Amino acid sequence: xxxxxxxxxxxxxxxxxxxxxxxxxxxxxxxxxxxxxxxxxxxxxxxxxxxxxxxxxxxxxxxxxxxxxxxxxxxxxxxxxxxxxxxxxxxxxxxxxxxxxxxxxxxxxxxxxxxxxxxxxxxxxxxxxxxxxxxxxxxxxxxxxxxxxxxxxxxxxxxxxxxxxxxxxxxxxxxxxxxxxxxxxxxxxxxxxxxxxxxxxxxxxxxxxxxxxxxxxxxxxxxxxxxxxxxxxxxxxxxxxxxxxxxxxxxxxxxxxxxxxxxxxxxxxxxxxxxxxxxxxxxxxxxxxxxxxxxxxxxxxxxxxxxxxxxxxxxxxxxxxxxxxxxxxxxxx
Amino acid sequence: xxxxxxxxxxxxxxxxxxxxxxxxxxxxxxxxxxxxxxxxxxxxxxxxxxxxxxxxxxxxxxxxxxxxxxxxxxxxxxxxxxxxxxxxxxxxxxxxxxxxxxxxxxxxxxxxxxxxxxxxxxxxxxxxxxxxxxxxxxxxxxxxxxxxxxxxxxxxxxxxxxxxxxxxxxxxxxxxxxxxxxxxxxxxxxxxxxxxxxxxxxxxxxxxxxxxxxxxxxxxxxxxxxxxxxx
Numbered sequence: 001x002x003x004x005x006x007x008x009x010x011x012x013x014x015x016x017x018x019x020x021x022x023x024x025x026x027x028x029x030x031x032x033x034x035x036x037x038x039x040x041x042x043x044x045x046x047x048x049x050x051x052x053x054x055x056x057x058x059x060x061x062x063x064x065x066x067x068x069x070x071x072x073x074x075x076x077x078x079x080x081x082x083x084x085x086x087x088x089x090x091x092x093x094x095x096x097x098x099x100x101x102x103x104x105x106x107x108x109x110x111x112x113x114x115x116x117x118x119x120x121x122x123x124x125x126x127x128x129x130x131x132x133x134x135x136x137x138x139x140x141x142x143x144x145x146x147x148x149x150x151x152x153x154x155x156x157x158x159x160x161x162x163x164x165x166x167x168x169x170x171x172x173x174x175x176x177x178x179x180x181x182x183x184x185x186x187x188x189x190x191x192x193x194x195x196x197x198x199x200x201x202x203x204x205x206x207x208x209x210x211x212x213x214x215x216x217x218x219x220x221x222x223x224x225x226x227x228x229x230x231x232x233x234x235x236x237x238x239x240x241x242x243x244x245x246x247x248x249x250x251x252x253x254x255x256x257x258x259x260x261x262x263x264x265x266x267x268x269x270x271x272x273x274x275x276x277x278x279x280x281x282x283x284x285x286x287x288x289x290x291x292x293x294x295x296x297x298x299x300x301x302x303x304x305x306x307x308x309x310x311x312x313x314x315x316x317x318x319x320x321x322x323x324x325x326x327x328x329x330x331x332x333x
Numbered sequence: 334x335x336x337x338x339x340x341x342x343x344x345x346x347x348x349x350x351x352x353x354x355x356x357x358x359x360x361x362x363x364x365x366x367x368x369x370x371x372x373x374x375x376x377x378x379x380x381x382x383x384x385x386x387x388x389x390x391x392x393x394x395x396x397x398x399x400x401x402x403x404x405x406x407x408x409x410x411x412x413x414x415x416x417x418x419x420x421x422x423x424x425x426x427x428x429x430x431x432x433x434x435x436x437x438x439x440x441x442x443x444x445x446x447x448x449x450x451x452x453x454x455x456x457x458x459x460x461x462x463x464x465x466x467x468x469x470x471x472x473x474x475x476x477x478x479x480x481x482x483x484x485x486x487x488x489x490x491x492x493x494x495x496x497x498x499x500x501x502x503x504x505x506x507x508x509x510x511x512x513x514x515x516x517x518x519x520x521x522x523x524x525x526x527x528x529x530x531x532x533x534x535x536x537x538x539x540x541x542x543x544x545x546x547x548x549x550x551x552x553x554x555x556x557x558x559x560x561x562x563x564x
Contacts, residue, residue: 004449004450004451004452005448005449005450007453008447008448008449008450008451008453008456009447009448011447011453012447015436015440019435019436020435282431283433286427286431286433286444287444288416289392289425289427289431290420290425290444290445290492291416291417291419291420291445291446291448291496292416292445292447292448293412293413293416293448294412295413296447296448
């Protein structure tokens with residue numbers, strides 16, 4: 001088969017499309033919309049997941065929480081010494097964090113005491129993160145900064161658990177690129193954290209366990225659980241998997257909402273392909289009777305599908321069915 | 334008899350064979366057409382004329398029997414070869430003219446040769462020359478749906494001639510035409526007959542089968558050939 005023939009068939013196809021320009025323009029419009037929606041959802045969900053994975057890459061391999069009656073409880077810090085003795089564990093640090101309800105703007109913040117693990121995420125901060133021993137300083141998420149209209153060097157007032165106001169100077173703002181996880185975050189020095197929440201002495205929110213060889217983390221987690229049955233060791237990859245599931249589920253939900261639009265489009269595309277029906281089927285019959293081969297018809301429909309919707313599967317099969325009809329049908333009108 | 338161009342031997346054609354709606358359209362038909370013949374397949378509706386024309390024109394294959402076109406048995410050829418023969422040997426004029434609406438006269442005339450290597454510009458020139466010979470030059474770029482019946486007919490004739498066929502097949506070409514246009518059509522066909530084309534028309538119109546230029550009449554009824562006259 002030579003090149004000139006394909007050019008001629010393409011020429012004919014484009015003429016055919018122009019004959020039905022309004023119908024085809026409508027299909028292109030709907031198709032563009034559907035692709036836009038699907039693309040947006042998929043890209044957004046992917047970017048959420050990717051963002052979470054990137055941030056969690058710097059998080060500890062293992063976190064140990066204590067549970068009472070299935071609920072998260074504070075954990076004794078002296079448990080750290082026992083865990084540190086487990087082979088494969090390089091370091092155990094207590095972590096202090098909690099939730100703070102800001103009645104002024106009606107928002108919940110996550111407040112984290114500055115420590116070794118948070119300093120690893122410095123890359124996502126404008127300005128700096130307060131040191132563990134620093135007093136009166138805070139690094140806030142961009143969501144907090146927006147809600148409270150604060151910038152670097154501004155004052156952020158919070159109410160301690162005793163009801164006394166605490167003035168903190170904003171020394172850093174988490175970058176907007178990490179807004180997904182850090183939007184509601186406030187990082188403060190340990191002394192400020194103690195003033196704010198007054199946790200019982202010798203107790204931390206959870207323990208951060210550093211495991212240099214991550215492949216050993218599941219075994220270490222099991223050992224911790226065996227030794228301290230009231231604890232719940234959480235692996236980093238479990239958190240990543242949870243984020244994956246959460247965002248996957250959300251994008252799935254949006255996709256489900258748009259299933260109607262998708263189905264409508266498929267019906268439209270199918271109708272376009274089989275809407276061959278009377279007019280187009282007759283045209284194919286005429287072309288076949290005039291000496292077009294089945295392959296020529298399919299080529300025409302291929303060009304058509306490529307041009308209009310790139311939805312080959314929905315166009316080519318019904319076209320093939322029409323193309324293999326006996327040409328003498330057309331003779332009978 | 335002159336050089337045989339088409340020969341049908343004991344041709345049988347069933348539609349929907351083995352199904353409840355099985356139809357025996359042509360039964361045991363044997364007939365010959367000589368090169369340069371002006372033939373008419375004559376008979377009432379349902380007599381098998383159109384089916385025989387379709388079989389001769391390689392548009393459908395016989396259930397049994399043989400059909401030879403220019404010495405080549407086409408009864409068992411694959412579709413690709415049938416298409417090639419159809420495109421190279423035959424020009425078709427259909428009962429409804431079967432022009433594609435939305436396209437211009439010249440584009441409709443060019444239709445049979447799009448899937449070939451002939452350049453579009455050359456095709457246009459060839460179509461233009463044929464349209465001129467049929468007095469249709471002025472309508473060249475006119476959309477076919479706006480043509481009168483006579484003009485549509487001439488466009489259909491021009492399309493049948495674009496591949497310079499040896500054989501012109503026409504199925505009830507005068508069914509939708511008044512007497513003047515039917516005579517006009519027959520005059521054009523006679524002209525092509527005189528230029529050596531073989532013409533086979535399926536018709537039950539006396540204006541066609543009683544025309545002086547017709548030299549071969551195959552009379553059909555109930556799918557069988559009842560009588561052959563001429564030749």
